[in-house]
Structures are given as C-alpha cells and as structure tokens.
Amino acid sequence: MADPVVLEEVSYAFGEGELRRAVLRDVALRVMPGEIVLLTGPSGSGKTTLLTLIGALRAMQAGRARVLETELAGAGEGQRRALRRRIGFIFQNHNLLGFLNARQNVAMALELQAGLTERERLSRADAMLASVGLEDHRHKPPSQLSGGQRQRVAIARALVGDPGLILADEPTAALDKASGQEVAALLRRMARQRQVPILMVTHDPRILDMADRIVTMEDGRVVPALPAG
Numbered sequence: 001m002a003d004p005v006v007l008e009e010v011s012y013a014f015g016e017g018e019l020r021r022a023v024l025r026d027v028a029l030r031v032m033p034g035e036i037v038l039l040t041g042p043s044g045s046g047k048t049t050l051l052t053l054i055g056a057l058r059a060m061q062a063g064r065a066r067v068l069e070t071e072l073a074g075a076g077e078g079q080r081r082a083l084r085r086r087i088g089f090i091f092q093n094h095n096l097l098g099f100l101n102a103r104q105n106v107a108m109a110l111e112l113q114a115g116l117t118e119r120e121r122l123s124r125a126d127a128m129l130a131s132v133g134l135e136d137h138r139h140k141p142p143s144q145l146s147g148g149q150r151q152r153v154a155i156a157r158a159l160v161g162d163p164g165l166i167l168a169d170e171p172t173a174a175l176d177k178a179s180g181q182e183v184a185a186l187l188r189r190m191a192r193q194r195q196v197p198i199l200m201v202t203h204d205p206r207i208l209d210m211a212d213r214i215v216t217m218e219d220g221r222v223v224p225a226l227p228a229g
C-alpha cells in the first residue's frame with residue numbers, strides 16, 4: 001500500500017513582491033498507512049498552512065505532494081475537490097451547522113456520495129453516532145451538546161464517509177483537560193479500528209501520547225527528528 005501522504009521540498013509563500021513572506025520552506029513529510037502523526041511547533045511556524053495544502057484546500061506553489069495517490073502539484077480544482085471528498089476534516093471549532101441536529105450534521109457528509117438514499121444516509125449517521133457514544137443525543141442541535149460531545153459529532157462526521165485520511169487542526173484546543181483527552185482517545189481508537197491515518201496539528205501537550213510519531217515545525221521547516229535513545 002502506498003503511503004497516504006508523501007511531501008518533498010514543499011515551499012509556500014503568502015503575498016507578492018515586497019510583501020512576499022515564505023511560510024513553508026522545503027518541507028518533507030511522510031505519513032504511513034494507519035499511522036497517527038502529530039504536527040506541533042510554535043505559533044506561526046506553518047502547521048495550518050501545511051495541513052491545508054495536504055487537504056487540497058489551497059493550491060500548491062512549489063515541490064511535490066502525493067496525497068491518497070493524487071499528485072497535488074499542478075492538480076486542477078476538480079481533482080482537488082475529488083480528493084477533499086476522500087479526506088475527513090476535523091477543526092478546532094467543530095464547524096457543525098447550528099440549524100441541523102447531530103445526525104443531520106453527520107449525514108450531510110454523505111450528501112455527495114452518489115447512490116445513497118436519505119434513509120441510508122441517516123442510518124449510517126446513526127450507526128456512526130452510536131459508535132462515538134452519542135446515540136441518545138442524535139436529535140439535539142450542537143447548542144444542546146457539550147464541547148466534547150460536539151467534537152465527537154465532528155469525529156463521526158469526519159469518519160462516516162470512510163475517508164482514506166483524517167486531517168485535524170487543534171481538535172482539542174477548545175476543550176478542558178478531561179474532555180480533550182477523551183476526544184483524543186476516541187479519535188485514536190476509531191482511526192485504529194479502521195486503519196485510517198491521522199495527521200493532526202496540536203499545541204496540546206496533554207494528547208501527545210496518542211501519537212505514533214511527533215513532527216515539529218519551526219519557522220516553516222520540519223525540525224529533524226532526534227535519533228531514538
């Protein structure tokens with residue numbers, strides 16, 4: 001099986017001319033099948049920019065990136081859109097829609113999958129909500145759920161379409177210690193069961209032990225890993 005994420009010499013800058021500011025410099029990064037990789041480092045070091053490039057949420061400028069077998073350098077919007085549908089995204093602020101209940105939020109992630117009826121989508125959403133322990137809360141809107149429960153809905157939404165990769169940006173930042181650890185443990189367990197790799201940006205020292213590997217960024221570069229021992 002090919003590695004789900006392979007980056008080589010990826011560079012990226014915001015702005016042009018005198019305002020041009022390099023935020024990623026020659027980044028190489030690999031995520032292996034089933035692997036859980038945490039991306040950490042100081043604020044402004046380029047972590048979120050890197051995650052959005054990998055998630056095909058912005059276009060590449062320089063270097064090579066292969067994500068779920070899609071070559072991102074030179075990829076058009078159509079190819080990027082197709083890739084995004086195969087990735088589960090989880091953000092800091094859950095990004096659930098306030099006017100939909102939990103099951104509708106999860107089912108919505110299946111909207112673009114051809115051949116599923118509304119009933120099938122809702123029943124898959126229910127099964128996924130049950131597996132994150134929220135079967136009794138599926139009819140509630142996000143405003144009636146705790147922060148940790150909302151992030152569990154976000155996990156269910158990210159996983160319901162059987163993604164090949166999960167990209168998460170600070171998913172525990174808005175949570176207290178106990179619910180942050182709970183959400184991290186749940187995400188790890190669910191990803192392990194399905195063998196879905198995770199690349200997660202986090203500042204949260206309380207969840208570093210969920211990782212198979214921790215990658216540190218500084219000033220747009222990946223800091224070389226120290227040899228073990």
Ligand SMILES: Nc1ncnc2c1ncn2[C@@H]1O[C@H](COP(=O)(O)OP(=O)(O)OP(=O)(O)O)[C@@H](O)[C@H]1O
Nearest residue numbers: 014015023041042043044045046047048049050201
């Ligand atoms: N749309 C943008 N336009 C211009 N500069 C930007 C833009 N987005 C980010 N930047 C700058 O790029 C640099 C890297 O930002 P990025 O969000 O990738 O860092 P980060 O490591 O994720 O930081 P944090 O941990 O604070 O989220 C920062 O200096 C930021 O100000």
